[in-house]
Amino acid sequence: MKWDEFFVTGEPMIYGAMASIVLVSLAILVGLTYFKKWGYLWREWLTTVDHKKIGIMYILSALVMLFRGGVDALMMRTQLAGPDMKFLDAQHYNEVFTTHGIIMILFMAMPFIIGLMNVVIPLQIGARDVAFPRLNAVSFWLFFSGAMLFNISFVIGGSPDAGWTAYFPLASLELSPTVGNNFYSIALQIAGIGTLMTGVNFIVTILKMRAPGMKLMRMPMFTWSVLITCVIIVFAFPVLTVALALMMFDRMFGAQFFTMANGGMDMLWANLFWVWGHPEVYIVVLPAFGIYSEIISTFSRKNLYGYKSMVISMVAISLLSFLVWAHHFYTMGHGAMVNGFFSVTTMAIAIPTGVKIFNWLFTLHKGRIQFTTPMLYSLAFIPIFTIGGVTGVMLAMASADYQYHNTMFLVAHFHYVLIPGTVFAVIAGMYYWFPKLFGFRLNERLGKLAFWLIAICFNVTFLPLFFLGLKGMTRRMYTYSASTGFGPLNLLATIGSIGLAIGFAVLVYSIYWSFRYEPRDTTSDPWDARTLEWATHSPVPEYNFAVTPNVKSLDAFWFWKKDKQPLFEDKIEEIHMPNNNGQPFVLGVIFFFFGFFMIFSWWTPAIISGIAIVVMLAVRSFERDHGRHISVKEINKTEQQLRGDKA
Amino acid sequence: MKQLFPIRHVMGYVFSLILSVVALAVIVWDMSFTTAITILLICAAIQAAVQLFMFMHIDEDKSNKASNYTNIAYALFVGLVTIFGTLFTMIWGYL
Ligand code: HEM
Ligand SMILES: [Cu+2]
Numbered sequence: 001m002k003w004d005e006f007f008v009t010g011e012p013m014i015y016g017a018m019a020s021i022v023l024v025s026l027a028i029l030v031g032l033t034y035f036k037k038w039g040y041l042w043r044e045w046l047t048t049v050d051h052k053k054i055g056i057m058y059i060l061s062a063l064v065m066l067f068r069g070g071v072d073a074l075m076m077r078t079q080l081a082g083p084d085m086k087f088l089d090a091q092h093y094n095e096v097f098t099t100h101g102i103i104m105i106l107f108m109a110m111p112f113i114i115g116l117m118n119v120v121i122p123l124q125i126g127a128r129d130v131a132f133p134r135l136n137a138v139s140f141w142l143f144f145s146g147a148m149l150f151n152i153s154f155v156i157g158g159s160p161d162a163g164w165t166a167y168f169p170l171a172s173l174e175l176s177p178t179v180g181n182n183f184y185s186i187a188l189q190i191a192g193i194g195t196l197m198t199g200v201n202f203i204v205t206i207l208k209m210r211a212p213g214m215k216l217m218r219m220p221m222f223t224w225s226v227l228i229t230c231v232i233i234v235f236a237f238p239v240l241t242v243a244l245a246l247m248m249f250d251r252m253f254g255a256q257f258f259t260m261a262n263g264g265m266d267m268l269w270a271n272l273f274w275v276w277g278h279p280e281v282y283i284v285v286l287p288a289f290g291i292y293s294e295i296i297s298t299f300s301r302k303n304l305y306g307y308k309s310m311v312i313s314m315v316a317i318s319l320l321s322f323l324v325w326a327h328h329f330y331t332m333g334h335g336a337m338v339n340g341f342f343s344v345t346t347m348a349i350a351i352p353t354g355v356k357i358f359n360w361l362f363t364l365h366k367g368r369i370q371f372t373t374p375m376l377y378s379l380a381f382i383p384i385f386t387i388g389g390v391t392g393v394m395l396a397m398a399s400a401d402y403q404y405h406n407t408m409f410l411v412a413h414f415h416y417v418l419i420p421g422t423v424f425a426v427i428a429g430m431y432y433w434f435p436k437l438f439g440f441r442l443n444e445r446l447g448k449l450a451f452w453l454i455a456i457c458f459n460v461t462f463l464p465l466f467f468l469g470l471k472g473m474t475r476r477m478y479t480y481s482a483s484t485g486f487g488p489l490n491l492l493a494t495i496g497s498i499g500l501a502i503g504f505a506v507l508v509y510s511i512y513w514s515f516r517y518e519p520r521d522t523t524s525d526p527w528d529a530r531t532l533e534w535a536t537h538s539p540v541p542e543y544n545f546a547v548t549p550n551v552k553s554l555d556a557f558w559f560w561k562k563d564k565q566p567l568f569e570d571k572i573e574e575i576h577m578p579n580n581n582g583q584p585f586v587l588g589v590i591f592f593f594f595g596f597f598m599i600f601s602w603w604t605p606a607i608i609s610g611i612a613i614v615v616m617l618a619v620r621s622f623e624r625d626h627g628r629h630i631s632v633k634e635i636n637k638t639e640q641q642l643r644g645d646k647a
Numbered sequence: 648m649k650q651l652f653p654i655r656h657v658m659g660y661v662f663s664l665i666l667s668v669v670a671l672a673v674i675v676w677d678m679s680f681t682t683a684i685t686i687l688l689i690c691a692a693i694q695a696a697v698q699l700f701m702f703m704h705i706d707e708d709k710s711n712k713a714s715n716y717t718n719i720a721y722a723l724f725v726g727l728v729t730i731f732g733t734l735f736t737m738i739w740g741y742l
Contacts, residue, residue, distance in 0.1 A: 207714055231718075235725040271737055275729055322728050326736045338740035 008158050011092070018155050047580040049133035050542055051118045052437060054140050058115030059430065061144060065108040066423075066504070068151065072100035074501055077461075081494040083482040093478035094161040095180070099154065101164025102184070106191060107147040109284045109418070112426040114143075114198055117226050117287065120433055121202060123533035123540065124220050126211025126549045131204040133578040139194040139201065141588025146191025149595045153183040157599065160184040163476065165273055166247070168258035168266040173251045182599040185247045190595050192240055199233030202226055211532070213551035217311075220531040220555075221297075221304055225290025228314045229283050232321065236279035243272035252601055267332055274325035282321040285417070286314060288425030289356060292378045295432055296360050298529045299375040300367025303555060306359040313352030320349045330398040331405050339398035346396035353389060357382060372527070373447035377428035380455045381420045388416030391466065406476075409469025415462045427454075427507065435526045439539045440518045446510035453503030460496030464489040522644065530558040535567060537642040543575045543630060546639050572639075575630045587616050659701025666690050666697070 008014050032038050045053060075096050079088040088096065118136070122129055130136050153159045160180040162171040171181045206227045210219070219227075247269070249255035256262040258269045297304040304310065326334070326342040360382060369375070391413040395404050404410055435441045473486050480486045525534040535557045536545050547568045553559055560567040590612050597606035670690050673683045699705045705715055 207711075231721065235722060239729060265737065268733075268737060271733055275733070319724070322725055323732075325732075334736055334740045338736050341735075 006156060008155055014155060021155065042582070043580070046585045047137075047582045049129070049137050049578050049580055049584075051122050051130050051133065051136060052540060052542075054136055055115045055118030055120075056437065057140060058111045058118060058143070061147065062108050062112035062115060062426070063508075065103050065111070065147065065151075069100050069103040069108055070501065070504060072096045072103070074497060076100065077494040077497040079478060080480075080490050082491060083480055083484070083487050085479060088478065090478045091161065094163075094476070095154065095159035097476055098160050098163050098166075098184075099150075102150065102160075102188070103147075104418075105164065105280070105284065106188065107143075107150065109422045109426070110195060111143055111147075113229075113284060113287045113422070114139075114195070116291065116426060116429045116433065117198075117202060119437060120429075120533055121205060121223060121226055122209070123436070123536065123544060124223050124531050125206060125209060125214060126532050126545060126551065127205065127209040128544050128575065129578065130201050131209055132201050134581060134584060135197055135201055137581070137584035138587060139198045141584045142194030142197075142591060143191045145588040145592035145595070146187045146189075146194065149190065149592055149599075150183055150187035153180060153187075157183065165270070165277070167273075168250075168269040169260055171247070171251075171269070172259055172266075174259070179599050181247075182251055182601075185244045185251065186595045186599050189241065189244045189248070190591050192237055192244070195233060196237045196241070199230040199237065202230045203234065206230075211549045211551050214556075217308070218551055218554045218556070221293035221307070221310055222287070222290035222531075224311055225286045225293070225314060228318045229286045232279045232283050232286070232318050235322070236276045236283065239272055240276040240280075243269065243276065246272075248598075252598070267329070270329050270332070271325070274328045275322075277328065278325040279321045281417075282317060285421045286317065288422050289314070291425045291429040291432070292360065292381060293363075294529075294531065295374045295378045295428055296363050298432075298527055299370045299372055299378075300364050301370075301528075302363055302367045303530070303558075304359070305362035305365075306355075307554065309355055310359055313355045316352040317349060320345060320352070324349060327396055327398075327401075330401045343396055343398045347393055350389060350393050357386065372431075373442070373444055373451055374428040374432040376448065376451045376455075377424040377431075380451070381424050381428075384420040384424075384455075384458070385417060388413060388418075388420065391416065404469065406474055407469035408465040408473045408475055411475050412462045412465035412469060415465075419458055419462075424454075432527070433533070435521050436524075436533055436538045436540060438515075440514065440520045441526055442514045443510050443518050446506060446513060450503050450506040450510060453499055453506060457496045457499030457503055461493050461500055462496070464493045464496075468493075525561075528561075530555040532557050535560070537639075541638050541642060543577060543635070546572050546575075546635050572632050572635050574632055575635065576627055577630060578627045579625055581625070583616065583620060587613070590616065655701050655704070659697050662697045662701065663694065666694050 007018075032041060045057065048054065075088060076093065079085050079093060118130070121127075157179040160166065160171075160176075160183055161178075162176055162181055162184075166181060166184050169175055171184070206219070206223060246255070246257040250257050250259065250264075256264040258264050258266050260266055293304055293310065323345040324342055326338060327346045330339050330342070360378075364379075371379075391409070395401055395410065395413060431442050431447060468486055468489050471484075471486065473480065473484070480490075521538065524536065524538045526538075527534070532549060532551070533540075535549060545568075547570050549556065549567050550569050551567075552565055556565070556567055559565040590609055594606060594609035594613060597603075597609060670687060673686055678686075699719075705719075
């Protein structure tokens with residue numbers, strides 16, 4: 001392979017990106033060395049098995065990926081701002097929408113949610129950590145190495161360019177001969193294994209590690225939503241694993257699963273992709289529903305309306321989500337029977353979703369509503385998401401979909417569900433749980449400014465796309481002529497996207513500002529909230545709870561505060577905690593190189609790193625690590641410090 | 648010693664080897680498509696049982712019965728939906 005095939009060449013923007021990657025990496029290395037932070041980084045972060053720190057790393061990575069995906073989005077919006085723009089050529093536009101889609105869904109939305117899950121779930125159920133802390137670290141490092149692998153594709157080897165759906169035959173070796181789609185199959189595979197293990201880990205955590213007395217029907221709604229999400233993860237991701245493996249065989253080893261000749265079936269890829277893909281959208285939206293439930297009930301000062309019906313509708317959604325996938329390819333050419341069936345199941349999902357919307361509205365009803373930043377996002381979510389949902393029901397009608405399919409109408413629809421459904425939720429969740437982790441709130445004034453910018457500009461960006469779609473502008477179209485009349489609305493959308501970018505910039509600035517100036521919170525329960533995570537100190541000590549709570553009701557913490565219902569009845573005892581370990585990080589690094597060599601079909605190094613992975617696993621299974629104990633004295637000391645007593 | 652010996656795992660391993668040989672035999676010996684697929688399906692079902700009982704000890708902890716079997720029911724649901732749904736969309740319902 002020649003150098004100019006290895007590095008992407010010929011684009012000034014790409015050279016700029018390469019230079020800035022090298023500079024930033026150098027700056028980080030020099031900075032770490034200069035401030036002597038290598039040891040700190042290794043001890044406190046790279047080897048950690050603490051669910052809170054792993055959660056923070058997930059969220060940080062997700063924010064970086066939001067930036068990357070956002071730059072992609074701005075590039076597309078710039079190209080589409082007016083007729084016949086020459087900012088991106090067709091190939092580059094293809095690459096950009098592909099990486100934008102993948103990064104936003106798999107490397108931004110999922111990890112952000114998994115990060116919040118990591119931070120909150122053990123605290124909400126009164127546990128000391130997740131069920132398998134080491135495995136949790138492995139999950140994170142596999143996700144991280146998959147994400148990094150995917151991200152280098154645009155400077156090394158070339159990005160995938162067949163859409164985030166990578167439909168065959170376009171994504172086949174014949175029609176996409178560069179390594180771009182190898183990045184797709186391998187990087188997603190590695191990250192996907194991590195996600196699958198997260199799913200297993202959290203199911204076990206929630207089923208087995210709840211505090212005494214916390215029956216299933218006393219779990220906070222976020223915990224419920226995560227339990228159900230993890231069940232979907234565990235059953236949907238294997239389908240992706242298999243589909244990606246088949247893709248890899250097709251592209252690297254000459255198999256013919258998805259080819260047009262030799263008995264292959266190209267549409268089988270689309271079929272398998274969406275068997276995973278539709279449940280995937282519920283994987284990113286159900287935890288968001290959980291987050292909103294917590295926030296809305298906290299800031300309405302009421303318990304959640306219709307707890308049971310919330311749970312039932314999430315279970316219903318989890319089952320139905322596996323029955324609708326063909327609505328993504330109504331126009332593929334199957335008969336009325338198939339389309340009719342999938343139309344009906346798709347519309348049926350609107351029912352449990354509607355139940356949830358009404359439950360939130362009834363929770364708000366007659367509540368004493370506090371308009372904090374997380375609450376603003378939750379309130380904006382309800383109407384905006386409903387627009388996304390209603391247009392979804394329009395798309396669900398198979399015969400009408402022949403008109404909407406693959407137009408900007410669809411693009412508008414899914415951004416209308418994904419952004420309020422997931423992005424607003426994770427931002428709201430970040431604002432809500434931030435004080436728990438760091439001991440101070442994010443500044444409310446800057447937060448509200450960012451909220452209004454984001455909420456308004458979101459609609460300016462995406463509302464015009466509905467009309468563009470109805471006028472006939474198709475998706476993934478890199479340019480159009482003035483005579484189409486698409487110009488003005490596209491310009492409006494681009495202006496909106498600049499506003500969105502400013503909104504996100506304010507958001508990031510507000511984090512920086514708050515770290516420096518925001519007054520520290522001393523109460524550990526700044527929102528006067530209802531669930532157990534607020535019963536321990538902020539920032540949370542590594543063992544979470546000095547004494548395991550005894551849960552007597554739903555919202556036990558609330559009744560402890562209001563009715564003096566006892567919560568912490570036991571004495572402080574020695575606490576058993578897992579040891580930190582560097583193996584997960586090393587495993588992630590090896591996986592990164594393994595994936596890289598696979599992508600370029602450099603077999604010898606690939607086999608060597610493959611063996612290294614097996615060796616790592618074998619070593620692990622012979623290792624004995626019984627963890628360590630924190631003595632009562634030490635706990636007492638930490639508790640006193642956190643309470644602020646002068647001993 | 649007797650309690651420490653992982654007899655179930657060893658048995659499971661042996662069963663898996665036998666099942667693999669049987670599956671391989673389907674290719675080695677010429678047989679009709681229907682017979683071959685029938686043999687493979689039966690092997691797959693036995694393999695799943697081996698996995699659950701020999702390796703994963705699903706019957707070991709009585710307190711988890713409800714959640715274990717709910718999970719298996721869910722898995723069956725998803726598996727059957729995926730297989731028959733794919734056949735439905737890709738073959739039976741295709742014009
Ligand atoms: C933040 C502002 C965002 C803007 C301005 C934006 C803009 C766009 C644009 C212009 C396209 C391409 C339309 C086309 O030509 O087909 C697109 C596609 C897409 N976006 Fe976004 N987007 C944003 C956020 C997001 C988020 C948060 C997600 C997911 C969580 C997301 C998921 C997708 C997906 C899956 C595609 C389809 C990619 C494909 O066609 O393969 N976007 N977006
Ligand atoms: Cu769908």
